[in-house]
Amino acid sequence: MKTAREIHNGNKVRNNLPLHKLFGWAVRLMLTGFCWSLYGGNFLAWFIGLWIAKELIIGIIRFVRGCLISILSIAAVIGIIIWLLML
Numbered sequence: 059m060k061t062a063r064e065i066h067n068g069n070k071v072r073n074n075l076p077l078h079k080l081f082g083w084a085v086r087l088m089l090t091g092f093c094w095s096l097y098g099g100n101f102l103a104w105f106i107g108l109w110i111a112k113e114l115i116i117g118i119i120r121f122v123r124g125c126l127i128s129i130l131s132i133a134a135v136i137g138i139i140i141w142l143l144m145l
Contacts, residue, residue, distance in 0.1 A: 086108055094106075 086105075090105055090108055
């Protein structure tokens with residue numbers, strides 16, 4: 059199921075978004091509303107803050123994943139070299 063595909067129901071046209079995208083937006087909206095009601099801040103500022111926090115967390119996860127892939131790749135290459143030398 060592609061998000062770019064559209065469903066035509068009579069005169070209505072709506073995007074066919076996956077459920078997890080809608081769920082993610084709903085969670086962000088609830089968190090934004092909660093923080094906004096707690097501290098009385100600007101609604102748009104909370105959206106920007108949540109976006110920055112999400113980007114920071116995704117960046118950290120990508121960095122750790124890249125480090126793990128690099129370590130495992132080096133270990134595999136060294137393992138193959140040792141295996142070839144033992145033949």
